[in-house]
Amino acid sequence: MAKKTHKTAHVLRLIADISDTKKENPIINAEFKDEIILKRNIIREEIIEAPTVKAVEINIISEIVSENLPSIIERFKCCGCEKCIARMTVEALNHFPAQYVFPGENSEEEIDTIKQKYRPAVLSLLVRLALKHKSSPIHK
Ligand SMILES: [Zn+2]
Secondary structure, eight states, X not given: OHHHHHHHHHHHHHHHHHHHHHHHOHHHHHHHHHHHHHHHXXXXXXXXXXXXXXXXXXXXXXXHHHHHHHXXXXXXXXXXXXXXXXHHHHHHHHHSOOOEEOTTTSOHHHHHHHHHHHXXXXXXXXXXXXXXXXXXXXXX
């Protein structure tokens, strides 16, 4: 028991010696600490930013509308001014509930499959909207 106590005391003295050495260079230690804190903050920022990038969602319906509306307007010779495009886009988006995909989580194949599923219905609505706008333009 006595031997053990002696050993512990020796170790304690060694630890005390080490911390004394550290105290001799408080500036270096402070800088070193700052550097570690800085590095940790950078890592933490990266961790926080990663899911934010992942969470950028795309409304598939909105994608289909913006991809196809210009050609439909051209095909049916509708007015393609900003007002008319905006109005038709809003009407189309109001007609379908938003279908969100997450490019960080969904693969391109998955996104494409969802797009293929909604495309016919969205295109058919866009054609109907184009014909409606042609017969009753919102201006002139
Ligand atoms: Zn117009």
